[in-house]
Amino acid sequence: MNPILSVGIRILRKGGKVDMKCVICKKGETRNGKVTVTLERGGSTIVFKRVPANICANCGEEFVDEKTTSGLLKSAEEAMKAGVQVDIREYMAA
Numbered sequence: 001m002n003p004i005l006s007v008g009i010r011i012l013r014k015g016g017k018v019d020m021k022c023v024i025c026k027k028g029e030t031r032n033g034k035v036t037v038t039l040e041r042g043g044s045t046i047v048f049k050r051v052p053a054n055i056c057a058n059c060g061e062e063f064v065d066e067k068t069t070s071g072l073l074k075s076a077e078e079a080m081k082a083g084v085q086v087d088i089r090e091y092m093a094a
Helices: 065-082
Strands: 012-014 017-020 030-041 044-056 084-089
Touching: 012 044, 030 065
Parallel strands: 044 084
Antiparallel strands: 012 017, 030 044
């Protein structure tokens, strides 16, 4: 069972820039920013700080893209297999 993580699904490309309408409030536009992602499973808690994301200017919902999400889940899975119970990491792109 994978932990829950928001992933943006409506991405529009305009002049090379990625813009996205919030799928939660349907009113706000998202802006690039950094967020903290916490993943918990089976007694393990892994926290990733400064993860790149799109953040809705209206409701604050955070959207992490698929590539970043995949990397976070892989890193967290490796930590859990190594027996890590609590870990706080600075996000580093692969």
